[in-house]
Amino acid sequence: MDLNYSPEESAFRDEVRAWIRENLSDELRDKVLNYRELSKDELLGWHKLLARKGWVAPFWPKEWGGTDWSVVQRYIFEEECGAAGTPIVVPFGVRMCAPVLLRFGTDAQKQRFLPRIYNGDDFWVQGYSEPGSGSDLASLKTRALRDGDSYVVTGQKIWTTLGHYGDWIFCLVRTDSKTEKRQDGISFLLVDMKTPGITVRPIILMDQGHEVNEVFFDEVRVPAENLVHEEGKGWTVAKYLLGYERMGTGNIAGSKRELARLKKMAGPLLDDPRFRDRLTRVEVELMALEITNMRFLDQLRGGRAPGAEVSLLKIKGTEIQQAITELMMQTAGPFAQAFRPVNGESAFDRLTASLVPRYCNVRKATIYAGSNEIQRNIIAKATLGL
């Protein structure tokens, strides 16, 4: 065991750091650090810069553009992106759809979709949850009926993150409603969002941001060649994908950056032992999680798909994110109540005023990608055998 970087690892860190410094504009960085909404172009712009450098999908197989980095290099890369305040690489294409295609897709599907995902040609989103199917995802009702060379899709998806930017959506749909096990009637479909019959409607959250959407499907014709894996095997695909989905949700590098900012913001509050002890406990939990994360990543060497251990990272990582936003809001004291300027921005500090909306927004973290209660169910079953 050795927690220090080797000279090669240090050199790699310097290379990543220098590249980010040259390529991340002040304007974009400023938006990230002040929790502003990023436009589709801004998100894809950063994606494309990374793609041109060859760094957008480090964990893909090398022949499709993966970097062949060691676990430590991957960690260093995430760490540097987090510390610098880069935009995230939107996970739906690179981290979620692509691993599924690599594992279950046909050669034709791989050839058709993977290069476009890599290059950021399409904006991908995820169609999983439905109004009646949240934690109980297998109860989903959006149906896809086979009609010649097409499926005809009718139903509704909800909580579709960045659905208003979406070019393509991967969906879980019900192709058979008569199976004994309801999981056996689910299939995994790729849908072009420009297809007639699709309507996207915004859902405004309590921070008044537009991030998630409802997506309605009204007899949408999807070519049968867009089915991934076999009909009725969508649940297998879904579970495989969820492991990858949760891998990024711990957001440890981002939390490290936010914690450092929190300490700067705290000022005289650091002399208040009540505040300071809460802050320290969060910091220590994060130090531990960073090592837990690396211990787990280390076990994934050799390409094993992530299992229930990522649920632990999700639970702890999101709890820490929330704790940090809560402490940050506390640092602003009475000014934390500020939200939006009405007639001009004098005496209106944009960062301070973003702390309450941020606190509200991050409540989502323990709910999305499988609520933390569902994560505990998963660990209980898969790791503990209960």
Next chain:
Amino acid sequence: MDFEYSDEQKLLAETLRKFLNTGYGFDARAKIVAGPAGWSEDVWAVLAEMGILSVPFDAEHGGFGGTTVDMMVVMEALGEFLVVEPYLATVGLGGRFVARGGSSAQQQRILPTLIQGKLKMAFAQTEPGARYDLRQVSARATKSGDGWVLEGDKRMVLHGGNADLLVVSARTSGGARDADGISLFLVERTAPAVTVTEYRTLDNLRVADVKLADVRVGREALLGGEGRGFALAEEVVDYATALVCAEAVGAIKYAHDATLDYLKTRRQFGVPIGSFQALQHRMVDILISYEQARSIACLACVKVDSADAAERRRAVSAAKIKIADACRHVSQEAVQLHGGMGMTEELKISHTFRRLTSIAQAFGDADYHLERFATLG
């Protein structure tokens, strides 16, 4: 960066576990604890023979030359089996003092004998009212002829009653709370005017109060520089803290495994109680505490050898905060999930509870280390 245990470390763990599995089961331990000494000479001899006592010491003294990560492997196993022999006191504290601060004559006199299992040590530091503050030393050492005269009142000396040689902190100058002016002395436990009163602790270890009334020692008894004992004591106590964190990980692992097993086998309402979600989620939280405790103990054991004292202090205090919290959480939950059986003397889980309760407060509780961590900046 690398998170694997080396092959040597795996072998070390395997060898030690094999012995403990056969020779240190719960019943065997109960007999040892009930004996007059409260620990076993035979077990100590085996640990010496297996080289476990030699792990951290240099080859020139007959040691294995191991790292603190090697020690982590040992401590985890000792924690899992609730070993009561004076390993931490002798190897983690006494031996470490000599290895880090002793003259080469002191090292040659003490370390080979210690490694052979023929010399046990203890650290006499705590005084009434001092809590965990290593600066609070009122015991005095006064120069007298060629040597020193020591007087003082030391409490809760871990394994002080069976140690052959004590490391005693005493003030050679300065006021009762000054970091400067503390010196360390090697004192034979059987020396005249040393009075040792032994008692049992919650977790079935032995500690002692040690009274020194005009104890005369020679010049060669001084360990490290005169008046500069604080820095050495702080470094060694940080080391022992990292070790006790690793020991906690072993005990927490046992509590986790035993509780999980109980949830699967204990039946109520016609089903295993592990089928109840209210208990499943609590069990998952035990697992999370265990994984997080293991991670932070790794950090402490890797960084405790750092030449940068600030980095060392930071890692050790962070670890002890998390470990203290995890000790409390896991031990309390393990008893709760075992129900009435968890309360009983006859189950190992209650003994694990007792050890974890002690470790939570050993070398500083969470509040002490929260303060220390925060004031490091």
